[in-house]
Amino acid sequence: MKIGKIETFYVPPRWLFVRVESDDGAVGWGEASLEGWAEAVDGAFAALRDRFIGHDPFRIEDIWQIGYRGGFYRGGPVLMSALAGFEQALWDLKGRALNLPAWEMLGGRVRDKVRAYAWIGGDRPHEIGAAARARSEQGFSAVKMNATAELGWIGTPRIFDDVIARVEAAQAAGMDVGLDFHGRVHRPLAKQLAKALEPLGLLFIEEPLLSENPEGLAQIANLTSTPIALGERLYSRWDFKPFFEAGAVDIIQPDLSHAGGILECRKIAAMAEAYDVAVAPHCPLGPLALAACLQVAACAPNVAIQEMSLGIHYNVGADLFTYCKQKEQLTPQDGYLPIPAGPGLGVDIDEDIVREAHKDPHSWRNPIWRQADGSFAEW
Structure with missing residues (x-):
């Protein structure tokens, strides 16, 4: 068996799907979504096709090592999302x-299901109580929301x-x-906000x-008992390493579509385990990204x-189940996602x-925010 074809598809709302087909007709799907940079990630697939058409698709670790190390320049969101x-x-x-x-190929299950959380509100959330009750009615017991809109330095x-x-x-x-x-808060205010939130038991x-x-993260970790989570903008085990060593993080959030894929994130989770750090994979993305996360949840x-x-x-124009044949495969039950x-x-x-959606490819971009004085604000 050899890799015969590697295809990419732009699908709403902001995702990039990957389809690999072998020369004897075996097919696999993945998700290389990098929000706002789909075109750049798609461009990186030119090099992956050059290197891996004709390669044995079962040699996943070998392919990963070549994909990561073989181009001399390595790491970063674009290359790692493509990989x-x-x-x-x-x-x-x-x-x-x-x-x-x-x-099953990664060591077998350690659990049958994993607790899930959903988002409520937007970047400028309102009516939070009603939104939280709606999620409760769906069976969720945990939610996440953005803390603030744009903030200044002080x-x-x-x-x-x-x-x-x-x-x-x-x-x-x-x-x-x-x-x-969301990285919107600068250090002078982040210290104050972390302390103000501590009594709420987040x-x-x-x-x-x-x-x-x-x-600065290590300093904030020493100022509050609230667990510190981060990792969506870290792309390999080498990126996570200094945060473990500094004791700056309690929960890591690698993104299975940004941080090198399933096995790399399994290795990151193993590193975290050695530092007694929990894992909560980042996934505001599509069904393939979530399914990949659940493979790690099964065995880590x-x-x-x-x-x-x-x-x-x-999710405007498409939602989690839009491209799924059976939505029950990723439907939460009493606040938990079953292991597929x-x-x-x-x-x-x-x-x-998927092919029909790709005929009108999206060009999603995140908004640009400005402060009251006209200067740039983190989104």
Whole structure:
């Protein structure tokens, strides 16, 4: 068996799917979505086709090593997202050819299901209580929301009053809450906000600072008992290494479509386990990305909770199940996602719908925000 074809598909709302086919007709699907940069990731597939058409698709580790190291320049969101989607598709192809789930080939299950959380609100959320109750009615017991809209460099604690009120509204609806700072908060305010939120008993605060500020993150971790979560903008085990060593993180959030794929994220989870750090994979993306996350959740003992994008505010024009033949494969039950039992990634994609969507490719971009003085603000 040899790799015969590697295809990519732009599908709404902002995803990039990957389809790999062998010369004898075996097929696998993956997701290389990098929000706002689909064209760049798609461009990286030219090199992957040059290197891997004709390669044995079962030699996944060998392919990953060549894909990562073989081009001399390595790492970063674009190259690692392309490699991630390709690698996911190879696990899907191999699993379907052997009639085994990917998790079975990675050591077998340590759990039958994983707790899931959903998003409520948007970048400027309102009516949080009602949104939290709606998620509760869907069976969720945990939600995540953005902490703030744009913030300046300095301010006084009273600007946090609405943040605290929204968290309390969600908690009043019976929800455990994770709060995403989204890298919007600079160090002078992040320290104050982390302390102000501490009495609320949050699941975590996510990206209280951008990950390029590890020294500031370590300081904030020492200021608050609230768990610090980060990792969506880290792309390999080498990127995570200094955060483990500095004790700057309690929960890591590698993205299976940004951080090299299933096996790389399994290795990152193993590193985290050695530092007694939990794993909560980042996944505001599509069904293949979520299915890949569930393969890691199946076999990594320190996966604690899984993000999913069902009904997220980014999903305009398509939602989590749009391209799935059977939505029950990724449907939460009483706040938990079952580990997929099917071969490969365990999700069946409707190829006809994908190909039709690709005829009008999306060009999704995140918004650009500005402060009151006209200067750039982090989104």
